[in-house]
Amino acid sequence: MALADLSDWMDDHSGDGFVWYVKRLSGNDTLANGAHQAGPYIARDFLFRMFPAIDRTDVKNPDTRFDLYIDSHADYREVRAVYYNNRFHENPDGGRNEARLTNFGGASSALLDPDSTGALTVFAFALDDAGAATGAHVWVCRHGTEEDIVEDRIGPVEPGRYVIWPPGATGGTLSLFTPPAQTSCWIAAADMPPAWLAKFPTGAEIVERAVELRPLPGLVPDQRLLKRRDCEFEIFRSVEEAIELPHITAGFANVEDFIARAQTILQRRKARSGRSLELHARAIFLEERLAEGTQFSHQPESESGKRPDFLFPSQTAYADSAFPADQLRMLAVKTTCRDRWRQILNEADRIPSKHLLTLQEGISESQFNEMSGAGVQLVIPAALTEKFPKSVQPHLQTLESFIGDVRLLRQG
Template identity: 70%
Template sequence: MAVGELVEWLEEHGAPGFTWYVKRLSGNDTLANGSHQAGPYIPRDFLFEIFPALNRREVKNPDVRFNLYLDSHSDHREVRAIWYNNRFHDTAAARGRDETRVTGFGGGASALLDPESTGALAVFAFSRPPAEIADCHVWVCRHETEEEIVEDRVGPVEPGKYLIWPPAQGGLFGLPAQTPVRTSCWLDDAEIPAEWRVCFPSGADIIRRAVELRPDTALDPDRRLLRRRECEFEIFRSVEQAIELPHITAGFTTIDAFITRAQTILQRRKARSGHSLELHARAIFVEERLVEGTHFVHQPESEPGKRPDFLFPSAAAYHDGSFPRERLRMLAVKTTCRDRWRQILNEADHIPAKHLLTLQEGVSESQFREMTQAGVQLVVPAGLFEKFPKPVQPHLQTLESFISDVRLLPLGAR
């Protein structure tokens, strides 16, 4: 299908009466890691809202059948939403199941379960006609251009996260209508610096605050990275709400003013998503006693017009023809890599083996083989290994291992 058909699909299924659930498909959602629970995860409370008949605690394992149209791949199936509530019915199952699943997709024949869809952005558009069971229209993005079109509308969607559109409890652009209960890094109004209200803080400013709130220096780099990313996201959303919510609740006098504000919010979110992981990695390198300019350099020019995220040990070593090539390393950083990994192949021509740090929750075995054959080594936080197919897991490198590798590289030419 042409890109224009996705635009038309978004317009048709973005009309009043539709509620979107948007996520990136993980290895647990698809068949990539061999999970016996294959099928996209959809939160229980969301399914209860869409299918009230599912929320029947007095019934053991209640279910609802509904029509699911996978419009991106011209596929239609009757699927089943079920609440496994054994915990409340079996006296011997104090730790029994209490979760919802959607089943009946037909195995690998469905693009939703196809291992090659791992990492893809998927939009589930639920409609709920009066007095009828909702049906669901789905679009699984097949390439980066389609993902950009979706994210231009709803904002960035990161691995392991999901969003509901429009928000169920009011508030525009995904902003909560009320301040949520503070967990760890959400900033109260009094904690937000005055200068941040005048000029939205840079990604580096927010990450510095995340490091203050989550120093975690006793943790390995992998766990530190994942915890700080969560913390940074909370900080960002709390500042976003403090700045934007007053403008939203005050209303707009023109449609153009509304659109301008919305675009500002969406673009800021995309900018944050695009650079966050890179800045976190840089901070951790420094904490791990890698000296910038001596052991690594951030966004140097490797060749005219080419700027890899990180070179090791330095740009000078990279451009020194006498420096052994086997002592050079390049690290690219991409939150998702399903389509984007090919972009790094032309970076740092002198380094055939490319390292790629990602937070994507799994890849298919065939895509991993393609990456490996192209000389790409995936660097993945240890806590995400289980999201990958078992045959792939032994070939992943942790961030801690990568840092140990570059720390041991001799810095001299000979």
């Protein structure tokens, strides 16, 4: 299908008769890491809402079947929605207590294809009058341009999180919900700095507050990064609610005002998503006693018009042609990397091996081989490595390990 068809598809599968569940496929969803989970994970409460018949514990692993069309890949399956409730039966201490969609037919399905790992995916459930699902249409984004089209409609969707777009959300912006991270970092409006309520705080200010709330001095950098980012996301949403909810509840005089407000919210969310990980990385470098300017440079210019996220040991060392190239490092930061990793290849010409910090939850072996062949070294928070294929895991570098390596670089 052409890109215009994706826009038409979103229009055709939205409105009062549909609810969307949008996520990025992880290595546990597809067959990328060999976990054999049999299908994409769907939040249990959401699947209970769609299929009330499986919301029970008196029967082991209750299920139901429905028609599912993967319209992006012209595929049809009779899919099984199942609630794995072993915890309430033979294994109360450690049994499964999760919901999944199964019966896709293996790797021939775009939803289980290892190369779909990381893909932004829209599940559009058709609803009956009672609000239960009668079937579903799915779009698995095939490249970054399609992902941009979806996120232009609903806002950013990050790895490990999902977005629900409920019925009646024409325009899909102010009615969009992302479940909070539940880190106890929510700030009541009365406790916010007055300046935040007058003007939305910058990303750096919110990250700074997350660091204050979660100093976590006893944790390694990988753990600090993930916990703080969850905290920062919750702070961001609390400020967003404090500022925007009064406007939403007051209503709008016309559609143009609604759209303008919605676009402001969307753009702010995109800006936060694009810079958050980078700002957290900088904060951790400083905490790990890397001196900015001599041991790392943030947003330096490597060549005219090229600005990698980080250079090590410094922009000055990079600009010195006498400084050994093998003592230089570049770190790019991208929340997802499925297609976007190629964007870093022409940054920092003196450094052939590019390090890339990402939160993407897995890639396929073929994707990894392509990245490695292009000189890209993935830096992955340690807790996420299990979502990658076992053959790939030994070749991943943790953030803690990367920091240890750059400490040993000669300083300019």
